[in-house]
Amino acid sequence: MQPFRNAICKINSKPVLRRLLAGAFVVALSAAPVLHAQGPYHVVDTWKIGGEGGWDYLNVDPAAHLLYLTHGPRVEVIDTNTGKSVGAITGLKGTHGVVFDEEGKYGYISDGRANAVVVFDRHTFSVVTSIPAGTNPDGIAYEPVTKTVWAFNGRSGDTTVIDTAQQKVVATIKLDGRPEFPQADGRGNVFANIEDKNELQKLDAKTLTAVAVWPLTGCDSPSGLAVDREHHRLFSVCDGKKMVVTDSDSGKILATPAIGDGPDAAGYDAKNQLAFSSNGEGNLSIIDAGSTDYRMLQSVPTHRGARTMAFDPNTGRVYLVAAEYGPAPAATTDNPRPRPAIVPGSFMVLVVGR
Numbered sequence: 445m446q447p448f449r450n451a452i453c454k455i456n457s458k459p460v461l462r463r464l465l466a467g468a469f470v471v472a473l474s475a476a477p478v479l480h481a482q483g484p485y486h487v488v489d490t491w492k493i494g495g496e497g498g499w500d501y502l503n504v505d506p507a508a509h510l511l512y513l514t515h516g517p518r519v520e521v522i523d524t525n526t527g528k529s530v531g532a533i534t535g536l537k538g539t540h541g542v543v544f545d546e547e548g549k550y551g552y553i554s555d556g557r558a559n560a561v562v563v564f565d566r567h568t569f570s571v572v573t574s575i576p577a578g579t580n581p582d583g584i585a586y587e588p589v590t591k592t593v594w595a596f597n598g599r600s601g602d603t604t605v606i607d608t609a610q611q612k613v614v615a616t617i618k619l620d621g622r623p624e625f626p627q628a629d630g631r632g633n634v635f636a637n638i639e640d641k642n643e644l645q646k647l648d649a650k651t652l653t654a655v656a657v658w659p660l661t662g663c664d665s666p667s668g669l670a671v672d673r674e675h676h677r678l679f680s681v682c683d684g685k686k687m688v689v690t691d692s693d694s695g696k697i698l699a700t701p702a703i704g705d706g707p708d709a710a711g712y713d714a715k716n717q718l719a720f721s722s723n724g725e726g727n728l729s730i731i732d733a734g735s736t737d738y739r740m741l742q743s744v745p746t747h748r749g750a751r752t753m754a755f756d757p758n759t760g761r762v763y764l765v766a767a768e769y770g771p772a773p774a775a776t777t778d779n780p781r782p783r784p785a786i787v788p789g790s791f792m793v794l795v796v797g798r
Contacts, residue, residue: 483798484742484744484798485728485730485742485744485762485796485797485798486744486796486797486798487744487745487746487794487795487796488761488795488796488797488798489527489794489795490792490793490794490795491522491527491528491792491793491795492791492792493513493515493520493522493529493791493792493793494789494790494791495515495516495518495520495789495791496516496786496788496789496791497515497516497517497786497791498515498516498786499513499514499515499516499752499765499767499791500514500539500540500541500582500752501514501540501541501542501583501625501709501752501754502514502542502752502753502754502763502765503541503542503543503544503754504524504754504755504756504757504763505544505551505566506756506757506758507548508548508566509523509524509525509758510522510523510524510530511523511524511754511756511763511793512542512551513765513793514539514540514541514542514553515539515791516538516539517534517535517536517537517538517539518532518533518534518535518536518539519532519533519536519539519542519553519564520532521533521569522793524756524759524761524763527793527795531569532569533551533553533562533564533569533570533571535571536553536555536558536562537555537556537557537558538555538556538557538558539553539554539555539556540553540554540555540556540581540582540583540584541553541554541582541583541584542554542584543584543585543586543593544566544586545586545591545608546586546588546591548566549565549566549567550563550564550565550566550572550608551563551564551566552564552584552586552593552595552606552608553584554577554581554582554583554584554595555574555581556580556581556582556598557580558574559576559577559578559579559580559581559597560574560575560576560577560581561574561575561577561581561584561593561595561604561606562574562575563575563611572611573611575604575606575611575612575613576613577595577597577604577613578595578597578599578600578602578603578604578616579597579598579599579600580597580598580599580600581595581596581597581598581604582595582596582597582598582623582624583595583596583623583624583625583626583636584596584626585626585627585628585634586608586628587628587632587634587649588628588630589630589631589632589649589650590632590649590650591607591608591609592605592606592607592608592614592649593605593606593608594606594626594628594634594647594649596619596623596624596625596626596636597623598622598623598624599622601618601619601621601622601623602616602617602618602619603616603617603619603623603626603634603636603647604616605617605649605652614652615652617647617652617653617654618654619636619638619645619654620638620641620643620645620654620657621638621639621640621641621643622638622639622640622641623636623637623638623639623645624636624637624638624639624666624667624668624669625637625667625668625669625709625710626669627669627670627671627678628649628671629671629673629676629692630673631673632648632649632650633646633647633648633649633692634646634647634649635647635669635671635678635692636669637660637666637667637668637669637680638657638666639665639666639667640665641657642659642660642661642663642664642665642666642682643657643658643659643660643666644657644658644659644660644666644678644680644690644695645657645658646658646692646695656695658690658695660680660682660688660690660697661688661697662682662686662688662697662700663680663682663684663686663688663700664682664683664684664686665682665683666680666681666682666688667680667681667682667683667707667708667709668680668681668707668708668709668710668721668722668752669681669710670710670711670712670719670720671692671712672712672714672717672719672733673714674714676691676692676693677689677690677691677692677698677733678690678692679710679712679719679721679731679733680710681703681707681708681709681710681721682707683705683706683707685702685703685704685705686700686701686702686703687700687701687702687703687707687710687719687721687729687731687738688700689701689719689733689738698738699737699738701731701738701739701740702729702740703721703723703729703731703740704721704723704725704726704727704728704729704743705723705724705725706723706724706725706751707721707722707723707724707729707751708722708724708751708752709721709722709751709752709753709754710722710753711753711754711755711762712733712755713755713757713760714757715757715760716734716760717732717733717734718730718731718732718733718734718741719731719733719738720753720755720762722746722750722751722752722753722762722764723746723750723751724748724749724750724751725748726745726746726747726748726749726750727743727744727745727746728743728744728746728750728753728762728764728796729742729743730742730743730744744796746764746766746794746796747764747766747792747794748766748769749766749767749769750764750765750766750794752764752765759797760797760798761795761796761797762795762796762797763793763794763795763796764793764794764796765791765792765793765794766791766792766794767786767787767790767791767792768786768787768790769784769785769786769787770784770785770786770787771784771785772784772785773785
């Protein structure tokens with residue numbers, strides 16, 4: 445034991461301690477650039493898209509490096525490597541959302557004003573067919589187990605289920621209220637926020653039935669929804685600067701972290717366990733979904749009105765859409781809160797990364 449005691453004495457001596465501490469300091473300094481390189485999120489690029497009219501949801505096709513933006517009567521297609529337009533799906537009436545099949549062949553657009561789901565070829569961007577849906581299809585999801593597309597109809601309060609093999613409607617399921625954004629969990633379940641009831645509804649894609657309705661306590665007007673498929677969690681963003689985290693198996697609320705004001709979309713980064721909320725007041729909230737307290741890690745300044753988003757799992761970047769606004773028109777009895785007009789040609793994509 446004597447040699448071991450001598451070794452301890454040498455380590456406890458002041459010169460040796462100073463050398464050890466100095467070495468640790470050098471190691472810490474060498475690690476610092478790595479941490480800094482990951483750094484905080486910020487707007488790394490802005491892509492000018494142009495055109496006129498409003499917008500709604502957007503979605504990334506990560507394998508093809510393409511970003512699809514619903515933009516009034518058309519869907520813009522942007523190369524995520526260059527930020528340049530590579531095409532558009534046109535001849536539509538009022539677009540809301542876009543989803544894709546797993547085969548890389550077709551995409552599906554909820555065309556609210558046409559009360560239809562429009563099928564397009566992902567190689568040519570040409571329209572293949574138009575499938576009648578309910579009234580004002582808005583949020584839309586692809587369910588991979590049954591290979592079905594689910595269009596959630598805002599005004600008729602139901603969901604239209606489309607078999608992608610036949611490109612035809614196989615069911616219309618009545619919901620508990622007015623649906624907002626949906627998500628599929630990859631296990632044969634589809635979930636949707638019920639905006640007017642402050643609820644979360646669960647549907648079984650195999651039996652084509654509504655199986656549960658869960659209250660979103662503390663949430664007002666839930667809109668955007670993201671899913672963590674591995675840990676079975678759902679992230680609903682709400683008015684009142686709240687996100688509600690729900691266990692997708694039990695419906696139990698796990699947390700209600702604070703977010704920015706005026707959200708309309710959410711996203712989830714499975715690799716880093718981060719949940720995102722894009723907020724109309726002009727920021728992106730980033731929540732630590734890997735911690736038990738679900739704390740907000742960062743509020744990234746974006747652009748007023750940038751309240752919808754898409755997350756790219758290949759690059760870890762978040763895409764948001766926005767535009768410049770002119771002055772609001774004078775209030776009238778019929779329209780006491782008029783919205784400011786969008787400046788023509790100012791439509792843009794904000795790229796957030798680190």
